Amino acid sequence: MGDLIGIAILIAISALFAMSEIAIAAARKIKLRVMAEEGDVKAQAVLTLQENPGAFFAMIQIALNAIAIMGGIVGEQALSPYIAEFVSLFYVGPLAEQISFFFSFFAITSLFILFADLLPKRIAMIMPETMAMKLVLLMNAVTYALKPLVILFNGISNLVLRIMNLPTEREEIVTTEDIVAMMDAGAEYGSLQQQEYHLIGNVFELEGRTLPTAMTTREYLVYFDIDDDSETISAKILEHPHNHFLICDGSLDKLVGSVESKEILRQLLKGEPVSLKEEIIDKDLFYLPETLTLSEALNAFKAAARPFAIVVNEYAMVVGMVTVKDLMSSFMGNLVTFHGEEQIVQRDANSWLVDGATPIVDLMRLLEIESFPNNSQYETVAGFLIYMLKRLAKRTDYVIHEGFKFEAIDVEGIRVEQLLVSRVVEAVIIPDEKIS
Structure with missing residues (x-):
């Protein structure tokens, strides 16, 4: 009976080590960092262990291998008499001892696989952060107790890694793909709203999209010629009520400046004929190359504090115009409604x-x-x-x-x-x- 209790204790101890190995390795750093910032000491201990896991894994391997050897010795002694007695009920012959040994070996191995390895690791994978924080202090204590052996084996493993030109510490870099994968998981689980999911996805796309995907292209630009009369200007404003209009001298590639529609409205309210006077023309135009990404364009707008930009190609030809509203709609998607025809x-x-x-x-x-x-x-x-x-x-x-x-x-x-x-x-x- 004492040997059976010994096997149960060895299985329980082995389960703890196996569970802590998987839990600490699988615990998500981002989630742990949030809990650590909220004052959770155990979460910070897990983060510290993840940054330098060499000693911890050396201790785990020492403990698991020692327990496996002890389990084999104790298990054979504990189960062999019972299994031999059971086998003798069905078979008595020259192979009875070998059959009893095989079933004893199979039984002890099955117990260790199921209760000391498989189930603990499954539990650790299901809730890694919870189990890691529950076991981290105990594992740190065991690592300290086995420090001489840990230093020896960890030093040898570090030496082998350096010879193989491999890093000895884990460097965790969160990539865009990692964040997108977390978003997908959050959306599938329901913790991330559909609108939030699309919005975050659109923000990531800002770096992969260039200005032509958001701008108003050249053929759709409404502009004034410097020589346009009052009737032509009024008709264009009535048909296309924009806030700003470009002014050119003959063609779009000869830009003179821009004018706000409120300046023209002011002339009408005063009873004056509409004209593109020098004083209402803003000659300080804001230009952006068409090769800019939407993210770079947003930064440029932030620095320039202008409502719109003229988009030009490598030959300095005007290819379109883009506003802050265009950029906003490009990543807001269908979360907000802008007037216009759907694409x-x-x-x-x-x-x-x-x-x-x-x-x-x-x-x-x-x-x-x-x-x-x-x-x-x-x-x-x-x-x-x-x-x-x-x-x-x-x-x-x-x-x-x-x-x-x-x-x-x-x-x-x-x-x-x-x-x-x-x-x-x-x-x-x-x-x-x-x-x-």
């Missing part, structure tokens, strides 16, 4: 009408497409179609990618205005029945 309209469960200027990243998120080929070569879905066709698109031209058909249905000149994106349903061919 993506769902027709039915398997098809969408898509504006040609729709950023490819928006379509990737909507259709859950992992990637587009060489997507650094284009920004919009129209650009994707042209890139895949290797020529300018015509009406009814299409390409198929990742189970979706991208078809041009509205082309104005050389511009793809609208596409029909539809899910490709594979046809099921039914063979003809044999005629008997």
